[in-house]
Amino acid sequence: MAGGAKARRLPRVVRERQMLDAAVRSFARHGYQAASMDEIAELAGVSKPLVYLYLNSKEELFTAVIRREAGALLGAVAAGVGGPEVPPDERLWAGLLAFFTYAAEHPDSWVVLSRQARTQGEPFAGEAARMRDGIVRFVAGLIGEAAAEVEGGGGITSRDVDALAQALVGAAESLAGWANETPGVTAKEAAATLMNFAWAGLGNLMKSERWSPR
């Protein structure tokens, strides 16, 4: 009985997972507006009314997708990063590695979070922004820690820290996209490139070696 090709009458949790999986693929490929509930239902192997029965509306479905994927990404990153006893550069390295690994292993999820959710206006952009802010704050925390170890903090202000965190996160996002579409680039390689680039840049900044136009 069990093990048939087309499983019918599955428990609700399983069906919901299938639907969210299908939605991630569809939203990643077409974007929120262009994705159709018909296609999502078909991808999930169920009828449209069932999607509505469980997820209520396209908007709620997209929100559920964003929440689930954001949770997965944050969870993956958090899992690899140690606590305060680990020095900040080690934590940044672990976070970057986990991040690039997640983006490589779940490209659709990454596209939804980094591109689709952010362009669809409220309430989706807000949901995605919350997650991104979490990451930015995490990075800013590390930069702040590193600055604190240097004597005088290198004259770095709190807004400098924010800006640097934004820059670093943006660099990571860009590299993740590039790595995903450039054959042969591994997550470790991407993480290493960024780590070298960023940590060195930060180090110099704190030594107050500033660049200035002639």
Place this chain on the structure above:
Amino acid sequence: MAGGAKARRLPRVVRERQMLDAAVRSFARHGYQAASMDEIAELAGVSKPLVYLYLNSKEELFTAVIRREAGALLGAVAAGVGGPEVPPDERLWAGLLAFFTYAAEHPDSWVVLSRQARTQGEPFAGEAARMRDGIVRFVAGLIGEAAAEVEGGGGITSRDVDALAQALVGAAESLAGWANETPGVTAKEAAATLMNFAWAGLGNLMKSERWSPR
């Protein structure tokens, strides 16, 4: 009758500009799908059939918008950057400054290029990617030049250069968005932050001071 408040019978170029301006605003605010030809025609102050007469279809309209705005952005950046006689760091600085200035002064244009175009699938993503690639190649060229000045090039491969350029462009994009929504951040400040961060990082990289996990 003629010469009244509402100017009629304007030359085609003017009408087209009005339509593209309206389209930029509309696409920036609602996204490609949610923007309606009705609204665009109304914003442009013309009737819908006229939009079709000049621009043929929503798809062609969006493509025209992307082309025009991409040209404007590239032009603005190119205008500020000197030729090969100028050292690469100066050129990067000029480019960053021009870029952040453009993003600040044409936020709708920047939103369309950086967010909307890239999320709408082909053919728009391709069009936007072409422009971005131009910028990435420009940055990669500068990094390559800088590396060439160092003896041995610091052991930097061509893929390293690509990756670094991707990281730098991503950082710039992220900072531009952050600057646009954080009150009080000027284009010059954003450019300076990134320049300090990036050029220092590059310098260290080339001195082969690499970070590596313990």
Place this chain on the structure above:
Amino acid sequence: MAGGAKARRLPRVVRERQMLDAAVRSFARHGYQAASMDEIAELAGVSKPLVYLYLNSKEELFTAVIRREAGALLGAVAAGVGGPEVPPDERLWAGLLAFFTYAAEHPDSWVVLSRQARTQGEPFAGEAARMRDGIVRFVAGLIGEAAAEVEGGGGITSRDVDALAQALVGAAESLAGWANETPGVTAKEAAATLMNFAWAGLGNLMKSERWSPR
């Protein structure tokens, strides 16, 4: 376990009554089309398939509702009215009183019968019309009886009798609705108003005191 708060395994008749009660409420509030089987099942405290097991379809359910409520209304009216030995005016009075009392005590039932059933096309309108015809014939019978007592019948034709019965029933329906939504109006008061108005009018008619335009 058994005997808990939620009684299970009730006999069929009881379950059916619960369902019909729920259906009366739901149909009265939302109308036939807008009432949903989901809501009815929930109101009845049973699952939807059980409703279908017992009542077969929404159409049959509504028909069953109309039949039951029509029977209840006719029964209530018939119970109060005496046999042929009672004079017609007394019987009309008793009927009106019973009718207004029923409408006041079962407002949902009255709404379903007087409004919803009659507006939903066949077969429901027919079902409701049958009940209404029963009442109209009863009233027509009384008027006929009264006319027969007068010498010559006042020159009243059979169609006159029908028309008067229709008028009287319509007046009663209208008053019932008005009484139900006007605070402080009792069934007895409504019945008295109508009885005064109608019986006097009939009396005059039979004395051939006709009104005619000048």
Place this chain on the structure above:
Amino acid sequence: MAGGAKARRLPRVVRERQMLDAAVRSFARHGYQAASMDEIAELAGVSKPLVYLYLNSKEELFTAVIRREAGALLGAVAAGVGGPEVPPDERLWAGLLAFFTYAAEHPDSWVVLSRQARTQGEPFAGEAARMRDGIVRFVAGLIGEAAAEVEGGGGITSRDVDALAQALVGAAESLAGWANETPGVTAKEAAATLMNFAWAGLGNLMKSERWSPR
């Protein structure tokens, strides 16, 4: 050119009238919920989007229908009734005649106003109630006038007047329906029956000849 079988490109006002006509038929036959925009568009000989372009939504369409038909009915009744110089019985007679004539000549309109609008909940019921209240107040005014002519007013209270007006209007509604489905009954006949019945009843009431149960 003009006079072709299928007129195309008609001015907006004409099309709107066609749509409202079609809607009256469809709503009268099926009721608000069961009527479909598809059918209405087809009956009107236009495409569905045009219906939406002009009437915005099913709800607004139904509201527009109710308003137009209520206006037509009130207008027809008002047109026939004279001013205060005409005695109340003459005015009632004229109003009844106009009313029964309207109901006979526009049966769909009458069905929509008397049945469909009143059963669809807010905001439709309110719209219909407003019109009906207008008629009830008109009738109540006449009854009040007649009572004033009698010495002492026959001891009739203001609520009595309201109740009698409700009864009279209900009787008229019922007779209109009956006349419309009974072959050979003319508007004049229906009006005469009701006039005889009602005016005589009122007269007796005012002479304080009350019926009371033994």
Place this chain on the structure above:
DNA sequence: CATGAATGAGTTTTCATTCAT
């Protein structure tokens, strides 16, 4: 007996697009 799981068929509504003048 009783129900959670599932769907076919239909609804209202929207929008890019074109024609006739």
Place this chain on the structure above:
DNA sequence: GATGAATGAAAACTCATTCAT
């Protein structure tokens, strides 16, 4: 050149109804 009139095609969403357990 410019526009009011008009529509084909598709989308989100709902609901009565049935099966498998």
